[in-house]
Amino acid sequence: MTATVGAADTDLAGEWAAWHAEREDVLRAPHGWLSLTGLHWLVSEPLAYQDLPGTWRSRDGGADITAHVADGVVVDGAVVDGTARVEPVDGKPGVFVTVGERRVEVIRREEHVALRVRDPQAPTRQRFSGVPAFPVDASWVVTGRFEPWDAPQRIDVDTVIDGLGFHPTAVGTVRFTVGGADQELVALAGQEEQLKLHFRDGTSGHSTYGGGRTVSTDVPAADGTVRIDLNRTTNLPCALSAFATCPLPPAGNVVTVPVEAGEKTPV
Template sequence: MTAGTVDLAQEWRAWHAEREDTLREPHGWLSLTGLHWLDGEPRAYQDLPGTWRASEGGAEITATAAHGVSVDGVAVDGTTRVEPVDGKPGVLVAVGDRRVEVIRREEHLALRVRDPEAATRQRFTGVPAFPVDERWVVTGRFEPWDAPRRIDVETVVDGLGFHPTAVGTVRFTVGGEEQELVALGEGSGDELRLHFRDGTSGTSTYGGGRILRLGAADADGSVRIDLNRTINLPCSFTAYATCPLPPAGNVVTVPVEAGEKTPV
């Protein structure tokens, strides 16, 4: 084992520990206990106080001060409106120790209930991963498009779409084969993300693909690709997320036996 391999493994362990700490956060992805799609009728959901309904691109929450519901630290006493942004993290509504995340996906509004006492969080013991191997660290080349493009992808929810921003392609060679993947981001100089499937998808890794965050490319377009840091999407941990699927054609042609495996 070379000194470089030891350093790679040590850095990965520190990174992986931080990743698992993030998952353990009280209102992180492991805390989800429900996903409720709103319509125009005021309704009570699960054991949530008050009523909730969709209204012209936003959501209306009706409760009394005694219900203990608050938005941005302000108690709801009557009807309060929140306006989440499509495809972005939602507006958090406090209900005791829980947080109800009001999300918008296309024209649809939904509630995601985040409870620190969720069984998925309480029984979490870590994310399984492949052994770290330096052969999964390669240099790629980012080729930006003239302008970012809004693309359409499917999600794990039937009939629901997602519209990320794609900024170009990343080319690299792994397993002796050249790969080309659409890169997601917000602008050509920002952090790049690769959302892809490979030969392990649906067997040892999550079938909806995994994500690798690359950081920004260098001035000459080169980018470091460390597939050991490929991570699962939230939907691999919970049934209450609305994860996108990879862009069409984003398939690595060799099994990527690196990064996170399917959670157990």
Template sequence: MTTVESTDLATAWQQWHDEREQMLTEPHGWLSITALHWLDEHPAQYPDLPGTWRVRDADTVEITAAAADAVDVPGHGALDGTATIAPVDGAPGVMVTVGGLVVEIARRTDGYALRVRDPQAVTLTEFSGVPAFPVQERWVVDGTFTAYPQARRITVDAVVEGLQHFPTAVGEVTFDVDGAAQTLVALAGKESGLSLHFRDATSGETTYGGGRILRTADPADDGRVTLDLNRTVNLPCAFIEHATCPLPPAGNTLAVAVEAGERSPLRPDLG
């Protein structure tokens, strides 16, 4: 029997899911990335990109291009000569427009990379949606957040060997799945709330092996927090080859199968 509560849950989830897919299909979003080039101190040229690109020093990247190259750099405008920019580790990169392309210049650990974003990327033009498990009320669970005395910067590996990420761990969230207690390290959300990055028994089977993320609202003053596991999502590295996503914090692997949220997506770039 379908209840009003389950109908409302499914309706709200569908609206959220539609908005997420719309975000994924932005012309220069994650699905448009076609290449990842790592820079060094030597000026270099790259396929489909005019000018030269290099690491200038420990904190900046240098771009050299002529006016005819149509390279537009934030803070500089249309480039005719040389410009330097300073991407921040762990933050979104600086977006440089090159004709119809957008080149993201990102800093990751001690390296700098160019991510080329092309609206004609096959991963974008042939995107057919994100598969997901059926929405179920059983996957909306109550949790308890226990804050650490002080937030701590932790180190996690990345899907790219040799890279690391440094998220902020703010506490732990405990909750039950089918009567079994579970605990996850909670990371600070981008603007508010918590981010739970985890693997479970579905990882590498029906869901992406590098883990998925569930974002929550801010916990209540007494630590109560609602986990709607139906809204567990893939990271960009599940969809494309050229991402540098973090892996879950040590210990954030659940023995249970969380058959909720997004499943492994189809990859048109893999045939």
């Protein structure tokens, strides 16, 4: 007997394939997450790092970069000849400094400042062949209910770096049922009014990344209903690189059944 595939399931799989191909294209970008080759925490003393020209130091939540014209260090479109100042924002993407074909991202995490070196020739980028994922299944598309808090709250979570915290904005809770079990997760503010759910589940540390994965929901409806397609659950950058500083899920954000949907641990 030949199994039949409904049009809705075919559409779901096709839309997922296009979405996942676009995500992998972003990862393959010359200065994307796969290009990281180093993470260096700056100190107050000016030092040289890796094979970067000039010296770099942390001061008052920012970085001072000292270089000569011949070093080819570019900040804000200008070649540094002397000392240049960059001021990244805590918890946000960093300020990019150009060094040849590389981009040095100066980041701030709490009071700490670091350099993330992005090199298009990074081995992780050169050997990338895609992110493995579970088969797309319509049963992993669920409807939940978003219950907003009276006001967004800045919460504290741990990160993959011991002793380093992260402070995302939480906006409420999302309740849904999956695998026959009721779930409740703290929802983080996402892009364009979407919600971001960062969670661990029964696959974490086994077939999926141990630090948890994230999924962006649809924009909640006026009555709070929200569509969650767990097939689009993704890894954090730390699953792809040892030089990222990813947050861990909010306390208690654990789905009580294995979510065999979305991305698996990269190989």
